[in-house]
Amino acid sequence: LIEETVALRNHRRHKPERGFEMPFYTFDILGDYGMYRDLQRHRMLTQERQPLTTRFGYDTPYEIEDAGLGAEYHETMARSAEAFETIAKDFPYEAQYVVPMSYNIRWYVHINLRALIWLTEIRSTPQGHTGYRRIAQEMFRKVEAAQPLLAKYMKFVDLNEYSLGRLSAEQRQEDKQA
Secondary structure (H helix, E strand, O other): OHHHHHHOOOOOOOOOOHHHHOOEEEEEEEEEHHHHHHHOOOOOEEEEEOOOOOOOOEOOOHHHHHOOOHHHHHHHHHHHHHHHHHHHOOOOOHHHHHOOOOEEEEEEEEEEHHHHHHHHHHOOOOOOOHHHHHHHHHHHHHHHHHOHHHHOOOOOOOOOOOOOOOHHHHHHHHHHHO
């Protein structure tokens, strides 16, 4: 019955049946705040995050290094961390406002399989941001390791790596505006 139902899914936009809402998964995630902002918008899940801090380190986009701006970037991130620590002594919640989006945040997600299929399939597309693509792919891999019989129904998760994955989407947008 499950095989027949899933066989009807010809595209990632075809949602799985409601029975896929029964299995639940909990993920402990550490990723940059910008990526968190994209992923936390998925409504069919429970989540809780720790306060934003500079103490979990930050990600450096390869484009920064390729452009020869690594030293300036790291200096700016260090100054942000200093500002955060200074403000956090007296105003720990307000200090979050000076933390750049490249700094990592820790949060957990409790999600059913149906919603997870949607999240991993839509957030692993080539047009997606590298950070949340990596998280979506890792969520899939965790399910695949724990429950391979259920993971095989996550048919449209893209596990490929792309450089400049958003480039084609940006070019299409420019063409529309021209």
